[in-house]
Amino acid sequence: MTLASNGKKIETYKTNPVEILTLKDLTKDTRYFKVRFKEEKLNENFKYRPGQFVIFSIPGVGEATFSLSSPPTRRGFIEFGIRKVGTFTDALFKLKKGDTFHLRGPYGDGFELESLKGRDLIIVTGGLGAIPLRSVLLYVEDRREEYNQVFFLNGARNPGEMLYKEDFTAMAHREIIETHLSVDNDDTGEWPYNIGVVTTLFPKISDRVVSENTTAIICGPPIMYKYVIQELLKLNVPKDQILMTLERRMKCGQGHCGHCAIEGRYTCLEGPVFTYYDVQHIKELI
Amino acid sequence: MWIREKKPVVGVFGFSGCAGDQLAILHMEDDLVDFFTSADIKFFHMAQSHQEVPEVDIALVEGSINTSKQENELKEIREKAKIVVSLGTCACYGGIQYLGENETEFKERMEYVYGKDGKNPEFLDLVGQPQAAEPISKYIKVDIMIPGCPIAPENFVPIYTKLISGLFPQKYPYPVCVECKYKDNDCFLLKGKYCLGPVTAAGCDAICPSLEVSCVGCFGPYEGSNYPSMIEKLKEIGLTEEEIKRKLRMFGGDVLEKNLDGDN
Amino acid sequence: MKTYKMSKEKFPEFVELIKTKGKLYGPVKQKEKYSFEEINDHSDLDFDYQRTVISPKKFLTPPRYNTLRFVKFGQTDVFPDDELQIVLGVHPCDIHAIKILDRLFLGNIKDPYYAKRRENLIIIGHSCLPDENCVCQSTGTDMVEDGFDMFFTELKDYFLVWVGSDKGLSIAIDAGDLLNETISEEEIQEYVRWQQDRSTMFKKEIPSFKYLADIIHLNYDSNVWEQFGEKCLSCGTCSLVCPTCNCFNVNDKISMNAEEGFRERMLDSCTLPHFSMVAGGHDFRPDRTSRLKLYFTHKLKEYIGKYGQPSCVGCGRCIAYCPVDINVISVSEALLEEVCKKVEEC
Numbered sequence: 001m002t003l004a005s006n007g008k009k010i011e012t013y014k015t016n017p018v019e020i021l022t023l024k025d026l027t028k029d030t031r032y033f034k035v036r037f038k039e040e041k042l043n044e045n046f047k048y049r050p051g052q053f054v055i056f057s058i059p060g061v062g063e064a065t066f067s068l069s070s071p072p073t074r075r076g077f078i079e080f081g082i083r084k085v086g087t088f089t090d091a092l093f094k095l096k097k098g099d100t101f102h103l104r105g106p107y108g109d110g111f112e113l114e115s116l117k118g119r120d121l122i123i124v125t126g127g128l129g130a131i132p133l134r135s136v137l138l139y140v141e142d143r144r145e146e147y148n149q150v151f152f153l154n155g156a157r158n159p160g161e162m163l164y165k166e167d168f169t170a171m172a173h174r175e176i177i178e179t180h181l182s183v184d185n186d187d188t189g190e191w192p193y194n195i196g197v198v199t200t201l202f203p204k205i206s207d208r209v210v211s212e213n214t215t216a217i218i219c220g221p222p223i224m225y226k227y228v229i230q231e232l233l234k235l236n237v238p239k240d241q242i243l244m245t246l247e248r249r250m251k252c253g254q255g256h257c258g259h260c261a262i263e264g265r266y267t268c269l270e271g272p273v274f275t276y277y278d279v280q281h282i283k284e285l286i
Numbered sequence: 287m288w289i290r291e292k293k294p295v296v297g298v299f300g301f302s303g304c305a306g307d308q309l310a311i312l313h314m315e316d317d318l319v320d321f322f323t324s325a326d327i328k329f330f331h332m333a334q335s336h337q338e339v340p341e342v343d344i345a346l347v348e349g350s351i352n353t354s355k356q357e358n359e360l361k362e363i364r365e366k367a368k369i370v371v372s373l374g375t376c377a378c379y380g381g382i383q384y385l386g387e388n389e390t391e392f393k394e395r396m397e398y399v400y401g402k403d404g405k406n407p408e409f410l411d412l413v414g415q416p417q418a419a420e421p422i423s424k425y426i427k428v429d430i431m432i433p434g435c436p437i438a439p440e441n442f443v444p445i446y447t448k449l450i451s452g453l454f455p456q457k458y459p460y461p462v463c464v465e466c467k468y469k470d471n472d473c474f475l476l477k478g479k480y481c482l483g484p485v486t487a488a489g490c491d492a493i494c495p496s497l498e499v500s501c502v503g504c505f506g507p508y509e510g511s512n513y514p515s516m517i518e519k520l521k522e523i524g525l526t527e528e529e530i531k532r533k534l535r536m537f538g539g540d541v542l543e544k545n546l547d548g549d550n
Numbered sequence: 551m552k553t554y555k556m557s558k559e560k561f562p563e564f565v566e567l568i569k570t571k572g573k574l575y576g577p578v579k580q581k582e583k584y585s586f587e588e589i590n591d592h593s594d595l596d597f598d599y600q601r602t603v604i605s606p607k608k609f610l611t612p613p614r615y616n617t618l619r620f621v622k623f624g625q626t627d628v629f630p631d632d633e634l635q636i637v638l639g640v641h642p643c644d645i646h647a648i649k650i651l652d653r654l655f656l657g658n659i660k661d662p663y664y665a666k667r668r669e670n671l672i673i674i675g676h677s678c679l680p681d682e683n684c685v686c687q688s689t690g691t692d693m694v695e696d697g698f699d700m701f702f703t704e705l706k707d708y709f710l711v712w713v714g715s716d717k718g719l720s721i722a723i724d725a726g727d728l729l730n731e732t733i734s735e736e737e738i739q740e741y742v743r744w745q746q747d748r749s750t751m752f753k754k755e756i757p758s759f760k761y762l763a764d765i766i767h768l769n770y771d772s773n774v775w776e777q778f779g780e781k782c783l784s785c786g787t788c789s790l791v792c793p794t795c796n797c798f799n800v801n802d803k804i805s806m807n808a809e810e811g812f813r814e815r816m817l818d819s820c821t822l823p824h825f826s827m828v829a830g831g832h833d834f835r836p837d838r839t840s841r842l843k844l845y846f847t848h849k850l851k852e853y854i855g856k857y858g859q860p861s862c863v864g865c866g867r868c869i870a871y872c873p874v875d876i877n878v879i880s881v882s883e884a885l886l887e888e889v890c891k892k893v894e895e896c
Binding site for chain 3: 248
């Protein structure tokens with residue numbers, strides 16, 4: 001820690017140790033992490049918005065960026081869904097319950113759900129996109145009275161690769177949010193819900209969508225954006241009301257390292273949430 | 287920090303080459319004691335007397351493969367090692383001896399040196415049937431490459447220590463030019479002198495250009511190399527296509543052969 | 551701003567004085583190149599230079615430095631020493647570049663490592679005359695009014711010395727008799743003439759610099775980019791020599807004993823192959839063309855949107871050091887030509 005010229009403490013790279021409370025495999029390569037800050041008061045004071053991310057640090061291994069998957073409405077712990085895809089996650093997956101690592105953040109601007117009060121929401125997730133939007137979904141469930149109609153459409157390749165299967169099935173049963181689940185292929189023969197790509201769920205809600213009062217929040221693989229946006233535009237959802245969260249390489253999380261630049265925008269500061277309007281005006285966003 | 291589960295077993299094996307990479311390890315005076323204590327070094331060709339190939343977690347393999355016996359031994363190492371690292375440019379790309387890779391030329395040279403009558407000299411019983419030099423990746427799966435002629439400790443240590451900590455180093459390829467500019471150096475190419483910096487993998491800390499010597503490419507090919515443009519640039523400063531390709535091939539081994547489409 | 555005069559013969563004494571305040575750096579000639587090196591004696595200095603290979607950004611974002619030290623059961627931040635660094639002989643373009651870096655690293659979110667180095671850096675500027683690669687007139691960075699602690703304009707047998715900060719003023723006060731507060735009308739005239747002469751000495755300009763942002767925007771899909779992409783060596787030189795390029799990579803290095811290590815930051819370049827690759831191997835910019843496009847759109851177009859000014863200061867380093875002539879001039883000329891083709895008159 002150092003002092004800036006104005007005498008204020010600079011803590012931009014300050015990391016906080018967290019302890020792993022629960023680990024659970026979501027799919028064969030994706031794991032649920034529930035962690036708690038070692039510094040007790042942080043568990044109450046750690047403020048974040050759905051869509052924001054943090055940076056994990058394991059000295060010796062390095063740092064990596066992860067979306068927060070828990071809602072800020074539930075305090076005392078934070079949750080992540082993490083796929084094992086690289087050098088950092090290889091190491092992270094070796095950690096056990098009770099082990100500690102460090103994190104810093106939160107970073108990014110996230111979803112301004114406060115400003116969407118009274119609106120209809122269509123939340124669409126595909127594959128790993130369920131991880132950051134789980135935070136949105138649980139937040140909205142906890143504050144359901146603040147929103148009007150809320151639809152949740154989730155797509156996965158097959159039941160085995162579906163993330164948060166228990167969470168989302170329970171969500172469907174709770175009926176606080178109108179939940180529609182789909183898989184591209186059912187290789188188990190036991191899938192009770194829709195079969196088909198996520199866009200095949202739109203007919204279930206389209207007659208009730210009030211376009212000017214709707215905000216769509218989507219996250220998934222690049223190919224999904226293309227088709228889901230087409231559906232939303234067909235329903236006349238305004239372009240600046242189609243919100244999406246994007247992924248880029250990041251090293252610092254605070255607009256300095258340059259890796260996440262898209263033209264001149266830093267995904268870590270101005271994103272990771274962008275609107276479809278942004279996408280149309282910023283080349284190479286998706 | 288990251289705490290490793292166990293101290294791994296490491297073997298350092300050597301095949302055809304000058305053994306400079308093993309020597310480079312032994313020359314890391316400040317780190318040498320730590321090298322022998324931070325892992326369980328079960329086999330070190332140059333530093334210990336010969337033994338059977340042991341089961342290891344990490345095998346550091348130096349040198350190119352030049353005989354049938356080496357090929358077999360290499361395959362045995364692969365079977366007994368969890369991670370195989372090609373150490374040095376010979377193991378990674380074939381080294382300078384890869385220049386003799388061409389089958390007919392190789393035969394001619396064999397005959398020139400050892401006679402035409404097809405009789406194998408006695409020593410071949412010891413070393414196996416000679417074959418043209420190849421990188422170890424020609425015969426086995428290689429998990430990670432640490433090139434260099436010889437390897438540079440400042441490049442080798444951080445990769446190796448990740449491996450012995452049970453971690454896998456992240457690949458981030460960049461050429462010698464990056465390290466050369468870190469050193470505030472002028473550019474040879476702009477002064478009409480040849481330099482292979484833009485097509486050579488970094489790791490050497492640009493030691494040659496910093497001493498006013500052009501890069502000859504001893505760390506092997508840089509993954510982001512743009513060969514057509516590089517060849518144009520070198521022609522512009524007066525080298526013939528033949529000279530350029532000869533320079534590129536010196537340490538470029540099998541990778542260069544693929545990139546130059548096999549023509550001469 | 552306070553202005554003084556210093557006769558040239560007093561300069562060695564001035565160098566001795568500032569050497570007592572911290573570590574002194576300045577332009578030094580080494581064979582055919584110049585670089586900022588530590589100065590032990592005023593005779594090491596050579597102000598007759600156009601550009602160093604690496605700008606004074608090396609004092610603020612060094613090519614490689616550690617940010618964290620870790621041991622088995624703990625970690626501590628690593629900050630640079632608290633020693634004052636004084637850089638002599640910094641040209642206006644490089645001072646402008648530092649102002650741009652300041653905005654990035656000392657804006658809303660401060661980078662503690664940069665901040666610490668910046669606080670301990672004293673910049674003493676020096677006037678210059680352009681060579682064939684200087685394009686700072688196009689970028690409007692040929693003169694500088696702030697961003698330095700002191701600035702020396704070299705005239706016949708004396709310097710005019712501008713003081714640009716409190717730190718600079720305290721040096722001026724310490725310098726006492728070395729500086730003269732009286733500047734004659736004639737001397738002012740000489741300075742004005744010098745400025746006028748200098749402004750006619752520029753040989754190159756960046757075409758249509760004012761409209762470059764629009765020109766880049768209009769040519770986003772032009773195949774001019776492909777042509778540059780075919781030539782680009784992906785060597786990273788452009789970023790490393792650019793005084794405003796600051797992208798960095800981070801890597802943890804474990805020591806040989808496997809029980810301690812450092813987190814290291816190193817200067818990076820968006821023209822390198824894995825710059826935009828994410829975990830899992832997806833690469834948002836797998837080809838040289840898209841990476842070059844990022845380099846130039848970020849520098850010449852997007853910075854304007856953010857700060858009202860591009861992040862090119864016309865220092866001419868990319869012009870002088872890109873081995874295959876991809877630089878602000880060649881790129882903007884090619885793009886302008888594309889526009890001309892479209893509108894049939896230019």
